Amino acid sequence: KAGVTQTPRYLIKTRGQQVTLSCSPISGHRSVSWYQQTPGQGLQFLFEYFSETQRNKGNFPGRFSGRQFSNSRSEMNVSTLELGDSALYLCASSLVSPSDTEAFFGQGTRLTVV
Amino acid sequence: QQPVQSPQAVILREGEDAVINCSSSKALYSVHWYRQKHGEAPVFLMILLKGGEQKGHDKISASFNEKKQQSSLYLTASQLSYSGTYFCGTDSGNTPLVFGKGTRLSVIA
Numbered sequence: 001k002a003g004v005t006q007t008p009r010y011l012i013k014t015r016g017q018q019v020t021l022s023c024s025p026i027s028g029h030r031s032v033s034w035y036q037q038t039p040g041q042g043l044q045f046l047f048e049y050f051s052e053t054q055r056n057k058g059n060f061p062g063r064f065s066g067r068q069f070s071n072s073r074s075e076m077n078v079s080t081l082e083l084g085d086s087a088l089y090l091c092a093s094s095l096v097s098p099s100d101t102e103a104f105f106g107q108g109t110r111l112t113v114v
Numbered sequence: 115q116q117p118v119q120s121p122q123a124v125i126l127r128e129g130e131d132a133v134i135n136c137s138s139s140k141a142l143y144s145v146h147w148y149r150q151k152h153g154e155a156p157v158f159l160m161i162l163l164k165g166g167e168q169k170g171h172d173k174i175s176a177s178f179n180e181k182k183q184q185s186s187l188y189l190t191a192s193q194l195s196y197s198g199t200y201f202c203g204t205d206s207g208n209t210p211l212v213f214g215k216g217t218r219l220s221v222i223a
Contacts, residue, residue, distance in 0.1 A: 042215035056209065090156070098210075103158060
């Protein structure tokens, strides 16, 4: 069965621009979580979606937003990009919740803000 | 709130053992362990639930002390393939899964 697919794999953006990242979870999985990974900070939780509803949100500014579609695919958007937003963005797919069962991570999108 | 992992990094020779610790300031419902190899996605190792027993996965096992809000990951007779960054994730019940900063493990021949 297909794994978690994140697109694009790499992005280079300029400060002030906005960006949209996409995540297609494993078929049948209804929960999608997003994490920001930077050196030395580990995996910082952004938000979690389940059945098109945001179930949890991390401690990130409002410039970070997301949504989930009826087919469970999810997107996250970052507006007014800052240099500090450069990171690897990972999404994790779970049947119901990553807190209850194994989560499957995608390869991530490497965002570079210049 | 992010759990705290220790040590931050460790270097082992093949065959040596290691322990990675994870602690939280909040009461925990479950602890999750993942391993991420360089350039790859994190991969699930195991979940430890409140009230559950110690788990094992080949020569990698873990314990969960609910009262101390701590978990430890034990790697026995380490192999080169164990190299990577280990993350613990914690859940306090109806909360998102939050991860620590990771422990970088390097196994050398």
